[in-house]
Amino acid sequence: MNNVRPRSRFRPIAATRLHGRLDVGNVRLSRMSRAGTVWTVDMETGEPHECDFTPASGTWLETEDGERWALAAQAVGRDGSPGGAYLTVSRIEDDGVIPAIDPSTLGDAAGVPLGCELGGLIIIETFGSATNAGNPLQHVCTLPVQTSTHPHPDGAALVGPTKGPVFTYIGRGAALNDIHGGEVGANGRYLPLPGHSPSLAASK
Numbered sequence: 001m002n003n004v005r006p007r008s009r010f011r012p013i014a015a016t017r018l019h020g021r022l023d024v025g026n027v028r029l030s031r032m033s034r035a036g037t038v039w040t041v042d043m044e045t046g047e048p049h050e051c052d053f054t055p056a057s058g059t060w061l062e063t064e065d066g067e068r069w070a071l072a073a074q075a076v077g078r079d080g081s082p083g084g085a086y087l088t089v090s091r092i093e094d095d096g097v098i099p100a101i102d103p104s105t106l107g108d109a110a111g112v113p114l115g116c117e118l119g120g121l122i123i124i125e126t127f128g129s130a131t132n133a134g135n136p137l138q139h140v141c142t143l144p145v146q147t148s149t150h151p152h153p154d155g156a157a158l159v160g161p162t163k164g165p166v167f168t169y170i171g172r173g174a175a176l177n178d179i180h181g182g183e184v185g186a187n188g189r190y191l192p193l194p195g196h197s198p199s200l201a202a203s204k
Contacts (some may be wrong), residue, residue, distance in 0.1 A: 011093065012102035013061075013069060020059030020071075022101070028072040028090040029099040032060065038070045040086035051081035051090070061101065069099065117173040139183035 011031055030038040030053075038053045053060065058074040070088050077084025090098050137154040144159060150167045152174070153160065160168025172186070 005136075006111055010100040013067075013098040013099050014063060014102045014114070015061040016064045016067075017062040018059070019055060019061065019165075022059055022061075022071070024048050027101050029069040029101055030072050030090055031099065031131045032068040032070055032089040036080075038076075038086050038088050039091050043075070043085055043087055048089075049061040049086055051086050051088075052174065053079050054080040058088070064136075066126075071101075083167050084131065137175075137183065138185065139175065140172050141170055144168045144170050145174040 002194075010028075030040075032038050033050075036053060037050045040051045041047065041050050042049060053070050053076060057080045059077050059128060060068060060070045072088050072090045073089045073104075075083050076086055076088060078086065082099055091098075092098055135157075146160070146166050146168050148165055148167070150158070150164060152169050153166075154173030154183055156169035156174040157171045158167060159168070159170050
């Protein structure tokens with residue numbers, strides 16, 4: 001059996017115009033179609049859907065060649081309304097890379113998190129899996145996280161009942177990562193790459 005886990009790399013996307021707010025560089029992107037739609041996943045089921053994305057939906061950018069990209073991890077509705085039940089996602093390109101904004105093209109609009117340079121390897125995680133594709137998660141969660149899995153595959157601290165069907169965890173390894181795709185330590189700072197940037201993988 002082949003135990004090699006799928007990996008990919010970031011592709012820097014140069015922005016010529018930003019619409020909305022961007023606080024940090026190297027954010028993954030979701031390509032907008034000519035019809036103004038983006039790929040999303042249902043937050044509850046993980047099922048992929050194509051949703052509308054309008055100027056009012058959230059933050060997006062334009063490139064010099066006319067491509068439009070929405071920031072990943074934005075909540076939208078099927079009609080593009082902000083704050084819906086679907087999360088914009090980055091799709092792995094045909095050549096195996098994941099698009100992410102190039103912070104050097106935004107001047108002072110974005111900063112690069114410590115250790116999150118473009119080109120770092122990322123490990124593709126399967127949505128809803130009870131096991132981890134790479135090393136144990138190091139992201140520190142300050143709020144309780146509930147799951148049906150016990151024991152926790154990443155060794156998170158159990159703070160809820162010892163009998164299921166729902167178990168509550170908190171602290172290091174309790175959940176995947178933040179919206180920018182990096183793991184954060186107990187001091188609130190990003191952990192260095194490579195090795196601290198999981199990515200969800202949802203089948204089409």
